Amino acid sequence: QGTLVESGGGLVRPGGSVKLSCAASGIGISTGNIGWFRQAPGKDREFVAARRQNGATYYADSLKGRAAISRDNAKNTLYLQMNNLRPEDTAVYYCASRTNWNVQYYRADVWSNWGQGTQLTVST
DSSP states (O other), X not given: OOEEEEEOOEEEOTTOOEEEEEEXXXXXXXXXXXXXXXXXXXXXXXXXXXXOTTSOEEEOGGGTTTXXXXXXXXXXXXXXXXXXXXXXXXXXXXXXXXXXXXXXXXXXXXXXXXXXXXXXXXXX
């Protein structure tokens, strides 16, 4: 299944930006299906964004216009850029992978391989 390692989280002020990284080994970032999810304390893990192996990208409604996925094939790393951050964006952010695309990509339980997560806190 390979390994995913997230990084880039931290403390950001409201209105600020962050670029989270998902570094993969044993999985091709450009050829695999990669998803981003987040989980706030006491809440379920929720869908943030995904990149399908054919290049299509998908975003949660709460992040449309504020988030963008990009990749660096040489580093085999997928990025999630988020702008105009809000306190409600505070969560642990995870990337996940799966071999075959699932039309219910927004469900955490259809993704089989997870990283350890990176904490993002949006606060003054």
